[in-house]
Amino acid sequence: MWCRRLSHLQSRLQDLLRGRVTCWAPQQPNFKSLFPLAIHWHHTASTSLNCVWQQHEDHFELQYANTVMRFDYVWLRDHCRSASCYNSKTHQRSLDTATVDLCIQPKTIRLDETTLFFTWPDGHVTRYDLDWLVKNSYEGQKQKVIQPRILWNAEIYQQAQVPSVDFQSFLETKEGLKNFLQNFLLYGIAFVENVPPTQEHTEKLAERISLIRETIYGRMWYFTSDFSRGDTAYTKLALDRHTDTTYFQEPCGYNNYDRAVINTVPYDVVHRWYTAHRTLTIELRKPENEFWVKLKPGRVGAKLERCQVLFIDNWRVLHGRESFTGYRQLCGCSLTRDDVLNTARLLGLQA
Numbered sequence: 001m002w003c004r005r006l007s008h009l010q011s012r013l014q015d016l017l018r019g020r021v022t023c024w025a026p027q028q029p030n031f032k033s034l035f036p037l038a039i040h041w042h043h044t045a046s047t048s049l050n051c052v053w054q055q056h057e058d059h060f061e062l063q064y065a066n067t068v069m070r071f072d073y074v075w076l077r078d079h080c081r082s083a084s085c086y087n088s089k090t091h092q093r094s095l096d097t098a099t100v101d102l103c104i105q106p107k108t109i110r111l112d113e114t115t116l117f118f119t120w121p122d123g124h125v126t127r128y129d130l131d132w133l134v135k136n137s138y139e140g141q142k143q144k145v146i147q148p149r150i151l152w153n154a155e156i157y158q159q160a161q162v163p164s165v166d167f168q169s170f171l172e173t174k175e176g177l178k179n180f181l182q183n184f185l186l187y188g189i190a191f192v193e194n195v196p197p198t199q200e201h202t203e204k205l206a207e208r209i210s211l212i213r214e215t216i217y218g219r220m221w222y223f224t225s226d227f228s229r230g231d232t233a234y235t236k237l238a239l240d241r242h243t244d245t246t247y248f249q250e251p252c253g254y255n256n257y258d259r260a261v262i263n264t265v266p267y268d269v270v271h272r273w274y275t276a277h278r279t280l281t282i283e284l285r286k287p288e289n290e291f292w293v294k295l296k297p298g299r300v301g302a303k304l305e306r307c308q309v310l311f312i313d314n315w316r317v318l319h320g321r322e323s324f325t326g327y328r329q330l331c332g333c334s335l336t337r338d339d340v341l342n343t344a345r346l347l348g349l350q351a
């Protein structure tokens with residue numbers, strides 16, 4: 001009898017969790033006697049809402065919008081949006097999380113239309129809209145569409161024929177900026193064309209999407225092969241693929257030239273690192289993984305021509321150059337990742 005009831009109960013619970021049952025009352029009057037811990041399954045009045053929830057000993061379980069979510073009670077108290085717990089003007093928490101009892105459980109839970117009301121032992125009431133819970137739950141986040149990233153090699157990128165964005169459109173239209181950022185997020189590189197070949201215009205472009213990051217090389221850098229800095233970038237030498245500023249606590253990404261002495265791990269770990277480094281380097285140096293771009297010069301002699309600006313996501317794409325002869329000048333800057341992603345999000349992109 002016990003195992004039958006149990007299997008019967010389990011199958012009903014599974015039905016419930018799979019959303020096949022929208023409202024279900026225990027079959028036997030002495031249902032509570034079956035389990036030491038009564039399982040409170042609650043359901044909505046209208047089946048259209050199709051919301052089922054259960055108050056467990058240590059968490060709250062909610063099935064809604066085809067998602068089964070589980071919430072810790074401290075989390076439910078901590079994320080309260082009541083006037084005393086949350087500053088809706090600044091979107092900041094006023095509640096001191098450290099004052100929430102880690103063993104807190106709601107005294108009552110009530111669903112009214114699409115709002116759940118949790119009443120806590122001290123009488124405080126927290127209300128959650130069901131859609132807010134889906135959007136902010138761990139299970140809801142997992143389903144969220146994340147910004148796709150297209151992994152590419154030279155052939156894939158060339159075939160993609162990714163359009164550059166024109167300088168004017170990038171600076172003056174939301175569409176132009178959004179298209180640029182969409183490509184940048186997808187591929188990790190993106191071009192702006194027809195840019196007047198001046199540091200000021202390059203700076204204007206950069207400030208359109210981010211704050212400019214001041215580094216030891218200055219805010220906007222304008223450099224040539226004059227060895228004005230003790231760095232091979234300021235020479236005519238070829239530079240193998242790399243990213244810059246790896247010696248900073250908040251680097252753009254990693255770089256073999258600037259790598260300091262490895263002395264933070266014992267020799268056997270060092271050897272594993274070299275093996276991994278070799279695997280990565282071999283992959284990076286495969287010709288099919290190299291995309292060569294001949295940057296259009298903006299100034300040839302006294303002649304000024306509009307040129308292009310290349311944005312690189314240093315966390316995804318490395319850069320380098322061939323050795324060269326003659327005079328060559330490059331202007332650019334480093335951007336702060338948070339601000340680039342923030343601009344993309346403000347335009348509705350998943351960044």
Ligand SMILES: C[N+](C)(C)CCCC[C@H](N)C(=O)O
Pocket residue numbers: 217221223231232233243244245246255257258332
């Ligand atoms: C010339 N420019 C200012 C662009 C940066 C030079 C960076 C040099 C250094 N090797 C590094 O990788 O950080």
Ligand SMILES: O=C(O)CCC(=O)C(=O)O
Pocket residue numbers: 233239244319320321330
């Ligand atoms: O000269 C170039 O094209 C790039 C040099 C470089 O990698 C750098 O300055 O960080």
Ligand SMILES: [Fe+2]
Pocket residue numbers: 233242243244319
């Ligand atoms: Fe570099």
